[in-house]
Amino acid sequence: MAKKLMKGNEALAEAAIRAGVKGYFGYPITPQSELLEYLSRELPQRGGAFLQAESEVAAINMVYGAAGVGERVMTSTSSPGFSLMQEGISYIACAELPCLLVNVMRGGPGLGTIQPSQGDYFQAVKGGGHGDYKLPVLAPNSVQEMAEFVYDGFDLADKYRNPVLILSDGALGQMMEAVEFPDYDVEAHKVDHSDWATRGRRKGHDHNVITSLYIQPDKMELINQHLQEKYRLIEANEVRFESIMTEDADYLLVAFGLSSRVAHKSVEMAREKGLKAGLLRPITLFPFPSEILSQLADQVSGMLVVEMNTGQMVEDVRLAVSGKVPVQFYGRQGGMIPQPDAILHEIEKYYEEHFAAEVN
């Protein structure tokens, strides 16, 4: 298939249709509205239902209902809207309903700004709503991945009966790049959910019930344990990351999404100066690539985490390396994007200090 020049939001929307989405429920918010507009135009003609809800609260509950009949359904929003959805996501996670969620992040807190940010990392990977639950979180860093991760997202959701989140940002949503849609056979990826889905009581069966209410504490504890077992399984099977120039690296940058593109550039600039920097890009933020980070901590002498927030993923990196090496942080906030020279400056500073320390 030929490559096509598309905005990230539109590429994601197109991929959703190609992945067989049967229902989309959303609410306009910048910078993700192209997704909504694209699907409002295309989805009804291509076999799915599109509905603009009265709020993000309603949208996520429409997703709950529609996911509960076992069809592929999704919503998308941006940071403030994602906050509004947290109650519904907690219910969906507990009721174990497969669906795809997209957060095209913007700067916060509060109404914030419509410029790109990574300020919702904690909310995305630590649960977000009430109670103990997790979402597999995929972090694209190109328009191509905005599209590709939709297929992975739906497949993961079906496989684990769990909501899956694509965590993007305003820049990836708005930027235009060439994208190629992979061949994907929707029928071949269909999962039979009839044993639990509420599509109308099956002949000869008792009714199916979807709920997140288990009033007896001993039962609720079992539900919690079951969910945690599932999350451990996801951690064992689904970690994804990209290693860039890490083989011989003695200093490691860690960045995801948009900031990983900038960090990549900085690593290349450092290499030109003869500094052996490398980059580890987590693709799944949950499950987090802790093991590879722990291994790399035995190889490098320090790490630098680059984020578009005040330091969120850096906590997970520190947990992963468990004090083996110093982990520093560089970030910009509020819709500002880190610049390659600024990161390079941080890298150079490290080498200077480290070198000075070795000499002393």
Add this chain to the structure above:
Amino acid sequence: MTQLFPEKTDDPYLYLAGDESYKCELIEEMNQVWRRPDSLIDTPMHYCPGCGHSIAHRLLMEVVEELDIVERTVGIAPVGCAVFAYNYLNVDMQEAAHGRAPAVATGIKRVLPDRILFTYQGDGDLAAIGTAETIHAVNRGEKIVIVFINNGIYGMTGGQMAPTTLAGAKTSTTIFGRDPSVHGHPLRIAEMIAPLPGAYYVTRQAVNTANHVRKTKKALLKAFQYQIDNVDGTCFVEIVSNCPSGWKMTPLESNELLEDEIFQFYKLGDLKLPGKE
């Protein structure tokens, strides 16, 4: 004769476990003039004695059986006293977040348009926290049946004021009586939604007397039939009911209060009939 309530009744969880020992077989089949609809699960309900919820549940299952839509029907339970409705209604059910049942039903109906959807919601659920979802589902004319149990109080949480609580009524959060200048006015939500173009059939009924029960059944039959006929709009059946526990009175007293005061404010009858404005 089978014991109506075996010794084990002090374990409330047995109710939910579907313990067979609760089944009562008091009547020989040949003498049977009334039977429980098969889709009403044979287990004691958690509702307080004299509460209207159980009657509304039975009517719903009678209706889906008579219309032969048991296998096409999906119900949405609310948060409130009817949160466990799915323990009694043997149709596929989803339990929604507080107030969101119309949104949940919308999601299902939009991806499976040939299914028959109903929500079952109390007044805290539908008329307070879920007002937006209620109004917008009706305004879009979602092809669903909304069953609204209005008993003017938060029953499950212990009898707090609801948006529907009458002026002057004492509740655990209005111990000197609801003062509209402080607590707001009682909300007649059926009157609010009836003028919306998306509302197809809006009616207010009750289940406190045999006559009212018959009328409510007719209203439910109508509402579900409209949905089967795929009419263009939402059907809204309000049932003004009692809450003896929340109102702190006997079931008999609560039924008297319905007749003496509550039906004066929440007038029974049709608010919108197809073809008539």
